[in-house]
Amino acid sequence: xxxxxxxxxxxxxxxxxxxEDGALDWLIGTEGETDSGYEAFxxxxxxxxxxxxxxxxxxxMFPAEFPYAGKRCYVFSRNRTGADEFVTFINEDxxxxxxxxxKTEGGRIWMVGGGQVLAPLMDAGLVDEWIIQIAPAIxxxxxxxxxxxxxESRFELEEVRRFGQFAELRYTKK
Numbered sequence: 099x100x101x102x103x104x105x106x107x108x109x110x111x112x113x114x115x116x117x118e119d120g121a122l123d124w125l126i127g128t129e130g131e132t133d134s135g136y137e138a139f140x141x142x143x144x145x146x147x148x149x150x151x152x153x154x155x156x157x158x159m160f161p162a163e164f165p166y167a168g169k170r171c172y173v174f175s176r177n178r179t180g181a182d183e184f185v186t187f188i189n190e191d192x193x194x195x196x197x198x199x200x201k202t203e204g205g206r207i208w209m210v211g212g213g214q215v216l217a218p219l220m221d222a223g224l225v226d227e228w229i230i231q232i233a234p235a236i237x238x239x240x241x242x243x244x245x246x247x248x249x250e251s252r253f254e255l256e257e258v259r260r261f262g263q264f265a266e267l268r269y270t271k272k
Contacts, residue, residue, distance in 0.1 A: 171184060253271060
């Protein structure tokens with residue numbers, strides 16, 4: 099059975115994942131933030147993927163305990179190789195690695211973060227599911243979930259849920 103690749107994350111009303119410096123302060127303290135269904139989602143994940151910038155940001159946010167311990171974690175990096183105590187660094191083509199991972203590993207793959215890793219996966223049509231929580235904030239600028247120039251794609255709305263002031267949309271590939 100081929101694995102499914104899912105993006106799960108929160109964005110601002112105007113489509114930003116984070117401030118330009120990567121800060122997520124605008125998410126903290128909003129009603130629904132702590133009861134977002136994250137724990138239930140996380141239990142369904144077998145493999146975690148992210149870019150090196152996201153990995154570094156996570157290590158800074160959680161210095162005492164890596165939040166994805168116990169899951170197979172791969173970090174795409176141009177300059178880090180091998181592995182550390184939490185992750186395996188991947189230096190090969192993102193699209194090729196994920197295609198292989200989806201065919202051979204089985205299970206649900208979570209793409210954490212966005213940017214340089216998510217864009218080629220979207221362009222290659224490898225994202226099977228989107229779970230996007232929309233926060234009640236407009237940032238005006240920042241790091242967009244969907245960068246300009248990605249290919250057009252169509253998805254089917256599967257579910258809409260509310261967590262306090264957050265709206266969660268779940269879409270699957272047609």
